[in-house]
Amino acid sequence: MGTAVAAIVVAVGVPSAAEAVTIAPPWCGTPEPDATAALPDGTGANDPVGSFPHIPYYAIGCTLQKIKAEGVRGRMTIEQHGVSAQGRPMWRVTINALETSAQRRAYDNWWDVRRLAREDPSRAQRELRHARGAVKVPLYIQSGIHGNESEGVDAMMEFINRLATSRRGQDAEVDRWLDHSILVFNVVHNPDGRALGQRANGNGFDLNRDFLTQSQTETKASVATMQKWLFPDMLDQHGYVTPTLIEATTKPHGPGIDYDLFLKWNQPRTKANGDALATVGLGYQRPINDWCADADLPPFGQTRCADGSLPGPAVAEGWDDWGPFYTPMYNQLVGLNGSTIEMCQSTAPASTTQYTCGAPGATNFPRGRIAAKIAQALVTTSTVEFNVANRSAVLNDMLEIYRRGKAGAPRPPCCPAPFDRENNWMYEYPEAYMIPVGQGQRSDAEANRLVDWLLTNGIEVHKLLLPARIGGTWYQHGSYVVSLRQPHRGLVEESLGAGVDISSRIGQLYAPPAAFSHGLLWGADVVQVPRGTPIWALALPIDRTPKLRGGVEHSHRATAYALELDSPTAVRTLNALLRAGVTAQIAEAPFGRYPAGTALFDRGARRALERAADDSGLIFRAVDGPLPAATPLTRVPRIAVLTGGLTQEIWVMRQLGFEADPVSTAATGALNNANGPNPLDAYDVVFNQAGWPGAAAQATARARLSAFFAAGGGYLGAGVNGTAFLASAGEVAGLSAAARSGAGRSGIVRWNNTGGASSPITGAYPAQDTAIMDPPTWLTAVPPTLSVDARLPSSNFFVSGLWLLDEQSSTAPGAALIAHGPNAANTNRLTVFAMNPLYRADPEREWPAFASAAYWVGKRAGAPALAPVQQTAAMEEVVEVPSSRHGH
Structure with missing residues (x-):
C-alpha cells in the first residue's frame, strides 16, 4: 500500500531569502480566452462593492512557478497531477517544510503511521502514541470544482504564496502550521470551467457528482491524491450562499460513514471556522445545527422554523452527506472529515428583513467578491489551525475507523445529545461481496473493470485460487472476494451494496441520486454474502486484475x-x-x-x-x-443529440464508440437555419430528452426532423419529454409517460424483461434486472403498434432511494419502462426509455440496452448477407474452445 507515498521526494534545503509574489495584473503566461478575466475587476463598473482582479486560468501555472522560485527552498512542490476534459493541466501544490530537525522528525513519524495505516491500523495507532505529538497531519484543500465559483482559487493562490514565502520567524502562524502539517492543494479542480466561466467541465459534467463513479479525468486526479495521502480532513471550496455555509451535514447521513467519529470532529472544527469568520464581522450557518425541515434557516429574526419547530438536528434536512459522489463525502469514507464551504458574496448592507453576509447585528463587514475570498481564506486557515492543534487525536480517530473495519467490529452507538435523534443511519455490514467470474457472471470483462475500480480506491480484493462454496453457492476459481473486514468497509458498502429505501424516513435530499450502487448499476453481477456467513476458501490478495483470455x-x-x-x-x-x-x-x-x-x-x-x-x-x-x-x-450509427451543447449523455455515447454530437433545435441553431445545410443529413439516429420544437420560430427545425423520420432516421427518446416529443411530432399516437419529481426523488428499481429473448433491445438481459431513475419515471400508455421490452413489477419494485409512493405514483406498479417499434407511418424505427439510460455515467448496466436500441433504430443501410455454409459430414465439430471460465 505504501509504494505511492514512499515515492514522495523530500527536498531538504537551506531557507532562501524568500519574498512574497504579487498576484495581480499584468498576468504572466500566454493570454488565451478566459472567462475569469471578465469578472468585475474593481473598477466599479459591474460590482461597486468588493471587487478585485481574479487570476485567469492561463496565469496560474506560471504564477505558482514564480511563488516557488521566490519561496523558501524545498518547501513547495508543484506537480501536474492530471488534465481536464479539454486537456488543460491540473496543478497540485504540496507545502511540506523540512527545514528543521523537528519538522523532519514530525514528517518521519507521520510516514511511519501512513505506511501502516491500512495494513495494520492498530500498530499505526501505537506508533502515533509513541510520537507524542511530534507528527504532521496531511490536509487537503480543493478549489474551483465549479468553474463559475471563483474566489476559492484566488484565496488559495494567496495562501500558497504566504506559506511558501514566509521565512521562519517571520509569521508565527505559518511556523506553527508548517511544523505540524502537510498542506496539499488541488488549486483548480475544474480548469475548463474556470476558463469557460461555467459550472461543468468541458464534457458537461458537474464534477461534484462524480466522486463515486469517477468517470472524469479531473475526478480521477483528485481521488488519486486522497488515496495517496489519506487526509483526515479536507475542504472543497464553493459558492455562493448567504451567509457563508460551512458544511455540517443534515440527515440523512451516509450509512458507510462512522458518524460518531465524524460528528466528534466536524462539529468543533466547523464551529472554529465560524468563530474565525466572526472576527471580521462575517456570519455563517451550519445546516445540521441551524436549519429547518424546509432546508433553510428560520425566517429572518425568528428563532423557530415556519412550522413552529426548533431548528437543529431533530428536523434539519436538505444539506446531507447521503451521496458518496460529493468530494467531502468521498473523503469521509476514505479519511475522517470534510466540508463543502459555500462562500457568501452578497453586496447588501446589514438588513432587518433578510440574511446578509454579516453576522447578526454586524454593520461593518466585507461584502461582494472580496467577502467571498476572505471567507474562504479564514475557513481554510482556521481548519489548518484546528487540525494542527488536534493532530494526534484526529489521526488516531481516522485510524480507529480503519481498525474497526479490519477487525470487523460492530457499528458503534451514536450519538450524544442533541444528535441522539434520527441521525444514526449506520447499519451492520454484510460479511462480503462476491464478484463471480465464469459461471454466474454476465461479463467477466465487466467484473474485472469493477475490481479495477475497487483496487484504485484502496479496497482489498482477494481472488479464489480454487472453487469454493460460499453461502450455498459455488464460485469458480478466479472469482473475487471483497470482504467487509477491511479499513475502507464503508466505501465497499456504499459502492457495492444495494442501498437503503429512505422514503419513509426523510422528506428531501439536497440533490439526487438517492441511491448509488456499482454492484447493481455497473455491468458485472455482484452477490452479497450475509453477515456471519463463514468463508472457507483458498484466496490471495491481488493488486491488479489478470488479463482475460478472449x-x-x-x-x-x-x-x-x-x-x-x-x-x-x-x-x-x-x-x-x-x-x-x-x-x-x-x-x-x-x-x-x-x-x-x-x-x-x-x-x-x-x-x-x-x-x-x-x-x-x-x-x-x-x-x-x-x-x-x-x-x-x-458502420457505427451516427447519433444527433438534440441539445444545445456537450452533455454527459454525449460523453457516454462517445465512450461506447458512437459518433455523437449536439444538434440544437433552438431558433438560432443550425437545424433551424433554412439557408444553411441540414445538420441531420450527417446522422442516422436522433437521441432526445426534450420536447418537440413547437415555437413558430422553429418551423425549419420541425420540418427537418419530420423529413429525417420519413427518410428512415431512427429515434431514441428518454424521460417524459423524450416520450411526449413523438406525440407532438405526429410520429406516434397514444404514447405517454409520467414522473414523480422534486425533493430529490430518485432511486434504483427492479424491472422485468418483458420482451425476453425476442427483444432486440433487452434480449441479452436476465429475466429481472436493475436500473436507476432520476426522477422516478414510467410509461403510462403504450399503443399496440409498439412492443414493450421492460416493465416495473406490480409490487416490490423499489430497491433503494427516495420515492414517496403516493397517489401521484398510483400508475407506476406494473408500468412499461422501455418500448420499441415503428412510427405511425411505418417509415422509421423508434425506442423510448422512461429512465435515462445514460444518466451521469452511472448506470453502465443500462448502456447495452441503449446501444442495442441505437443499432435497431438506425437508418437501414444496405449490406450483403452473411454467407451460409454447406455442411458436410466431413466437417469437424469444435476443435478449440477457450475456457468457459472467461465468460462471454
Missing part, C-alpha cells in the same frame, strides 16, 4: 460468429470492429441459445475478431446452425 471458437461448421451485447465492453468491441471496416449484422429474432440483438459476423472476419478478442477478453462464439433474419450494420 478468443474465437473454432468450428469448421460455423456459419457465423456471434457476440452477445451484454456489456459495455461488448458494445465498444462491436463499434471498434465496425470502425475497422468489419461488417456485422444484428439478429432480429432469437436463434439457438442467442437472443435477438446479438451481433453476427461473417467467417471471413475471423482474423479481425481474434484481435478484438485479445484486446477485450471477450469470446466470439461459433454459430453452426441456420441464421436468423438480421439487420446489416456497415
